[in-house]
Amino acid sequence: MAVPPKFAGHKLVFSSARPSLSASSVPGATHTFELFVDYCCPFSARIFNTLTTKVFPAIREKPVWADNLTVVFRQQVQPWHPSSTLMHEAGLAVLRLAPDKFWAFSGELFAAQKDFFDVSVVNETRNQTYRRLAKVAAKVGVNEEEVYKLLEIPDKAGDDGSLNIGNAVTNDLKVITKMNRLVGVHVTPTVVFDGVVQDTSSGWTVDQWKEFFTKNIA
16 A cells, blocks of 8 residues: 655665666565554554564665565554544654654654553543643654644634534544555554565564565565
């Protein structure tokens, strides 16, 4: 599935090499590893941590993998976790303001995810939760006030009297939700490799991931 230019920060590449045209003018291409994760899901946090701290470094050390793989972070909202929407909105705000810091922000948010579980947010307003999410963004160098400005819900009706007016990233949230629904992903984490859903697990070890990439990357 494609990545719109405005969501380019979702992509992670390991090599600066650009595929060249062959004699037949067929453009080069890489394998695509799409990671559907929810910031509010502990299993998503587990797989993200394993991949970013152990597996991705191993990929960078192996040119045949690094030169032929693109990773895409797919933000998957799970509505049974009410905070999920708010957390992903924060991710979209960072993506808009500082796309180069999106992956670092995601790591910080996964590390702090328990601060946004049901019991942790039940006694605060939505905007108070947004304020705390903006502080997480500040930890990776994104302007806290700019993030909050994109997330804040006004307490007055719109000029046309509308009350469900959302915030500045609502439309982006609609786009990523529509894209994910087209694939049919339901729960997280889900891995899609070259367009096909894979039977992977958040509990996989580095060796199991190495076996996966050895099998799937020529």
